[in-house]
Amino acid sequence: xxxxxxxxxSAEKLFVVIDPTRDNHLALERVVLTAKFxxxxxxxxxxxxxxxxxxxxxxENEKLFKSFNWFNELVAPLQIAGISxxxxxxxxxxxxxxxxxxxxxxxxxxxxxxxAREPRYxxxxxxxxxxxxxxxxxxxxxxxxxxxxxxxxxxxxxxxxQSDKPESLKLNEKIIERGHWYADKYDAELHIVNAYxxxxxxxxxxxxxxxxxxPGNNIHVxxxxxxxVIAEVAKExxxxxxxxxVRRRYNRWRGDTSGRVIMRLESDIxxxx
Numbered sequence: 001x002x003x004x005x006x007x008x009x010s011a012e013k014l015f016v017v018i019d020p021t022r023d024n025h026l027a028l029e030r031v032v033l034t035a036k037f038x039x040x041x042x043x044x045x046x047x048x049x050x051x052x053x054x055x056x057x058x059x060e061n062e063k064l065f066k067s068f069n070w071f072n073e074l075v076a077p078l079q080i081a082g083i084s085x086x087x088x089x090x091x092x093x094x095x096x097x098x099x100x101x102x103x104x105x106x107x108x109x110x111x112x113x114x115x116a117r118e119p120r121y122x123x124x125x126x127x128x129x130x131x132x133x134x135x136x137x138x139x140x141x142x143x144x145x146x147x148x149x150x151x152x153x154x155x156x157x158x159x160x161x162q163s164d165k166p167e168s169l170k171l172n173e174k175i176i177e178r179g180h181w182y183a184d185k186y187d188a189e190l191h192i193v194n195a196y197x198x199x200x201x202x203x204x205x206x207x208x209x210x211x212x213x214x215p216g217n218n219i220h221v222x223x224x225x226x227x228x229v230i231a232e233v234a235k236e237x238x239x240x241x242x243x244x245x246v247r248r249r250y251n252r253w254r255g256d257t258s259g260r261v262i263m264r265l266e267s268d269i270x271x272x273x
Contacts, residue, residue: 012042012043012110013042013043013044013045013106013107013108013109014031014042014044014045014108014109014110014112015047015103015108015110015112016028016031016044016047016112017047017049017111017112017114018046018047018048018049018074019049019051019055020063020064020070021050021055021061021063021064022063025074025114026114026144026145027112027114027144028046028074028078029077030112030144031044032078032081032083034185035083042083043084043085044078045086045087045088045108046075046085046086046087046088047087047088047099047102047103048087048088048089049089049090049092049095049098049099050064050095051129052093053095053128053129071087075087088102090102095129096129096132096133099111099133100138103137104138108138110139110140110141110142111133111137111139111140112142113141113142113143114143114144130143134246134262134273135246135273136273140270140271140272141271142268142269142270142271143262143268143269143270143271144268145268151186151240152182152186152188152240152241153186153188153189154188154189154191154239154240155182155183155186155188155189155190155191155243156191156192156193156230156233156234156237156239156241156243156267157175157178157179157190157192157193157212157242157243158175158194158230158242158243158244158245158261159172159175159176159193159194159208159212160195160226160245161194161208161211171245172211172245174245174272175245175272176211176212178243178270178272179212179243180213189218189237190214191214191218191219191233191237191239192208192212192218192219193221193229193230193233193234194208194219194221194222195221195223195224195226195228195229195230196221196222196223197223197224205219205221208221220233220236220237226260227263227264228264230242230244230264231261231264231265234267235266240267240268241267241269241270242261242265242267242268242269244262244269244270244272245271246262246271246272246273247273
């Protein structure tokens with residue numbers, strides 16, 4: 001099982017970003033662990049690159065030097081599991097643009113991306129390059145956290161049913177679809193969260209239940225700032241992954257509600273633009 005929505009009978013293509021300076025590669029571990037649940041098994045493309053914006057690139061950083069044995073050890077789990085894979089190494093200093101071009105070239109269905117740095121003070125420190133990727137990527141992006149448990153037990157899908165804009169309604173559909181996919185594949189609980197600002201914009205719970213096909217006790221409708229509410233509910237239900245919508249745009253990467261949501265969450269995040 002890959003972490004992307006099924007596409008007919010054709011094998012999906014998972015674009016796994018590998019930071020060679022890291023000791024662990026959680027995205028790759030997850031792909032190998034869940035491959036047995038997919039039919040056909042997804043093809044994995046390893047994109048090996050250093051994000052110079054967040055890495056010490058001086059000669060003193062010994063983690064920048066890798067032998068051929070390192071690559072053999074990296075792909076060994078894929079070979080053992082019988083997963084087809086390809087790989088490329090990028091020396092581009094334009095980390096964002098290089099990933100975009102490579103993902104489009106590979107026709108990736110999902111980009112799996114490690115967090116740039118370890119979070120401090122309960123915040124996710126995300127570089128401008130990652131923000132750009134979240135907002136403009138041609139497919140969903142899964143931002144990985146350093147979690148020990150690779151099994152998904154609780155999925156939280158954040159929706160906004162107050163808006164009647166066509167693009168918002170379509171995004172809600174995608175978020176709910178992806179949430180159900182996760183829950184079905186991992187035999188996990190699916191929770192829905194919808195924040196609202198005032199009683200005049202209180203979302204219809206019966207409509208939420210009908211549209212999401214989620215039990216009422218797993219639907220969380222709370223008043224307050226969206227970022228605060230989503231982070232609060234994620235903590236309450238112990239969410240392993242949060243599925244959120246990110247506004248697609250090509251300038252001013254940071255800001256707006258989705259940006260504040262991402263900064264507050266401590267779980268893995270699947271962003272859909």
